[in-house]
Amino acid sequence: MRRFIFSLQLEALMRSKGLKQADLIRAAEKKGIKLSKSQMSQYLAGKTMPRDNILEFLAEELGVTKKELLLMKAPESAVIKNGGTEMRTFKKSTKLDNVLYDVRGPVVEEAARMEAAGMNILKLNIGNPAPFGFRTPDEVVYDMSRQLTDCEGYSDSKGLFAARKAIMQYAQNKNIPNVTIDDIYTGNGVSELIQMCMSALLDSGEEVLVPSPDYPLWTACVTLAGGTPVHYVCDEESDWYPDMEDIRRKITPNTKAIVIINPNNPTGALYPKEVLQQIVDVAREHQLMIFSDEIYDRLVFDGEEHVSIASMAPDLFCVTYSGLSKSHMIAGYRIGWMVISGNKRIGKDYIEGLNMLSNMRLCSNVPAQSIVQTALGGHQSVKDYVVPGGRIYEQREYVYKALNDIPGVSVVKPKAAFYIFPKLDIKKFNITNDEKFVLDLLKEKKILMIHGGGFNWSKPDHFRVVYLPQMPVLQKSMEELKDFLSYYQQE
Numbered sequence: 001m002r003r004f005i006f007s008l009q010l011e012a013l014m015r016s017k018g019l020k021q022a023d024l025i026r027a028a029e030k031k032g033i034k035l036s037k038s039q040m041s042q043y044l045a046g047k048t049m050p051r052d053n054i055l056e057f058l059a060e061e062l063g064v065t066k067k068e069l070l071l072m073k074a075p076e077s078a079v080i081k082n083g084g085t086e087m088r089t090f091k092k093s094t095k096l097d098n099v100l101y102d103v104r105g106p107v108v109e110e111a112a113r114m115e116a117a118g119m120n121i122l123k124l125n126i127g128n129p130a131p132f133g134f135r136t137p138d139e140v141v142y143d144m145s146r147q148l149t150d151c152e153g154y155s156d157s158k159g160l161f162a163a164r165k166a167i168m169q170y171a172q173n174k175n176i177p178n179v180t181i182d183d184i185y186t187g188n189g190v191s192e193l194i195q196m197c198m199s200a201l202l203d204s205g206e207e208v209l210v211p212s213p214d215y216p217l218w219t220a221c222v223t224l225a226g227g228t229p230v231h232y233v234c235d236e237e238s239d240w241y242p243d244m245e246d247i248r249r250k251i252t253p254n255t256k257a258i259v260i261i262n263p264n265n266p267t268g269a270l271y272p273k274e275v276l277q278q279i280v281d282v283a284r285e286h287q288l289m290i291f292s293d294e295i296y297d298r299l300v301f302d303g304e305e306h307v308s309i310a311s312m313a314p315d316l317f318c319v320t321y322s323g324l325s326k327s328h329m330i331a332g333y334r335i336g337w338m339v340i341s342g343n344k345r346i347g348k349d350y351i352e353g354l355n356m357l358s359n360m361r362l363c364s365n366v367p368a369q370s371i372v373q374t375a376l377g378g379h380q381s382v383k384d385y386v387v388p389g390g391r392i393y394e395q396r397e398y399v400y401k402a403l404n405d406i407p408g409v410s411v412v413k414p415k416a417a418f419y420i421f422p423k424l425d426i427k428k429f430n431i432t433n434d435e436k437f438v439l440d441l442l443k444e445k446k447i448l449m450i451h452g453g454g455f456n457w458s459k460p461d462h463f464r465v466v467y468l469p470q471m472p473v474l475q476k477s478m479e480e481l482k483d484f485l486s487y488y489q490q491e
């Protein structure tokens with residue numbers, strides 16, 4: 001029993017320190033301590049206990065005392081003293097070690113501290129339309145209030161028939177093939193469905209191609225599900241389209257699926273048919289599933305048309321996501337959906353897994369489902385926002401020009417959504433840490449934005465602006481940014 005407990009403790013400490021067996025063996029060699037691979041394997045399998053000198057060495061490398069390593073005493077870091085009594089504390093699961101979600105991360109926490117201290121922070125960190133004066137269409141609110149008393153019970157786990165029927169028709173209008181009512185799942189936002197899809201799909205070591213930059217929930221959910229996100233680059237020089245060469249280079253026998261975010265958050269890119277065709281070709285060649293996050297599909301400018309990649313891949317297994325958070329400005333109601341299409345035969349077992357998870361969460365928010373039919377039918381007020389004279393269109397025009405006018409900043413014009421992803425001249429500003437850049441901006445100008453790293457972008461040279469605020473506020477924020485960048489030098 002003691003050996004077994006020791007093995008668990010050793011494994012947990014190695015994992016929390018990010019150390020592999022080979023790292024410890026190498027470190028032992030440097031210190032002149034004999035530690036072989038088979039010894040390590042035996043300790044980790046709970047077959048033997050190390051001798052005292054090895055125990056001492058392992059404790060030192062893992063940053064604990066010998067007693068802590070033997071679990072005779074909780075690690076110092078996990079102890080809180082309550083008077084004279086040592087209290088056990090509870091740590092988060094190591095499954096979360098590599099999970100990142102900076103859209104609500106440490107910089108945002110600093111902003112919350114500043115707010116608590118009485119400061120007024122302009123939050124351009126999250127695509128949440130309501131606080132910026134975007135109102136839900138009246139008809140949607142009215143229809144929900146009329147139906148509230150009918151929505152007191154659980155619905156079918158996939159959703160109400162009427163909601164799914166409306167989504168099915170929406171999918172038909174987008175030419176998504178082979179979709180029946182059973183292929184439609186509603187969720188508490190697209191967020192819940194992304195997590196469900198990754199949990200149902202991935203075993204340890206299986207890889208999913210995810211864009212960089214991405215909406216970070218994708219990377220987080222692949223990681224949390226035990227899979228490995230492999231980032232392919234979207235190329236700023238080519239309107240932020242996926243770099244097909246990079247995708248091809250990164251496919252391995254373990255690659256199971258490719259994720260695209262179209263229209264894209266954070267870049268605002270909209271993929272034309274030719275780009276989608278190339279992605280379909282690669283997916284077809286390597287038998288990959290396609291997950292397409294299309295939550296911004298109705299927020300498209302310049303008369304462009306959004307094309308669902310699933311409409312071009314009837315022979316592949318596709319999952320397409322959308323919802324009402326952005327197009328109908330009801331992010332708080334929590335309603336999204338996914339549509340399974342194409343060659344469903346090859347995903348029969350996976351669909352069983354999805355159904356299990358869907359059943360386990362019982363159903364999504366029923367009042368929000370009750371207005372899907374209303375929202376998807378009739379006049380689409382979102383269309384008024386994205387044409388000249390419309391709020392989101394005009395704000396895009398302004399923010400694009402204002403950013404390009406700042407010395408040391410350049411930016412590709414977004415074609416959709418309400419984000420823009422500018423590039424900083426890191427030499428000019430001496431920037432090596434993009435998180436520090438947004439933190440410095442927050443502290444000095446009380447404007448909150450998210451650094452490129454928060455979107456799994458590997459260089460410290462980007463940040464994302466949410467351009468939802470009313471024009472006067474947006475103008476003020478750009479003036480402040482310009483002023484900040486007229487003197488900013490990172491230390």
Ligand SMILES: Cc1ncc(COP(=O)(O)O)c(C=O)c1O
Pocket residue numbers: 127188189190191192215261264265293295323324325331335336
């Ligand atoms: C690309 C993308 N997908 C999904 C979501 C989550 O949407 P929902 O509110 O439906 O959970 C967001 C939210 O910002 C997003 O930008």
